[in-house]
Amino acid sequence: MKRYSDRKYEAKKLFKSKGGYNDLESARAFHPKDMPYDNWLRTIEGFREAKYIKRSEANTLVREKQQFPYRGGTSSYGSTAYKNVMFYVCVRVCKLLFI
Template sequence: MKQLMDGLNAVYMKRYRSRKAKAKEEFLANGGETDVARARANIPKGMSEENWNKTVDYFLTKEHKDRSCANTSNRQKQLYTNRGGLSTYSSFCFKKDKTRLEAFKNGHTLKDGRFASELEEQKYEELQAEFESQS
């Protein structure tokens, strides 16, 4: 029973995260903090007015604003974007029976196999040399 509940909770949280992001896009596209009345008036399709108002109230809380600022700051510190999707390196390695180096390459290359930036390619080469020296 616990596994079933954990599985359902994981699905719920994934959908909630995606839905919250879409709601935030709607909020910002319709005035955001500068025009809260307009944002409240533009209820997203498929959401009740009550839930939309609760969502807008949440976006206006100090807690949400602080977390949003911290997330923005953290994204700006990243040297490059991981293109590996939602899977962690560990999950990718386990599911595909790959090394962590292969996971890094998967997460930092474009669909045609080229690295997305010189910095990512340099980092891969550094990691590759380090792995080879440990063998």
């Protein structure tokens, strides 16, 4: 079962690919197979709300400014950097040993 955010992402991607904001009639005609048509129409109306568009544009700008990828808070940056360095060292050593 997909999470809500995954379903919303897939719906937005389909909405954009089938006309998006420029061709609403075409976008309304193609709805996801796993979503009833009435829900699809409500989803499109949600995409068209000024509040949603403003938040979406702000989030896009923030993602463009990110310097480091989001790791979900599972480990510190230092720990992740150390693991990456160790992986790189292991790859280099293996190449030297097996070449």
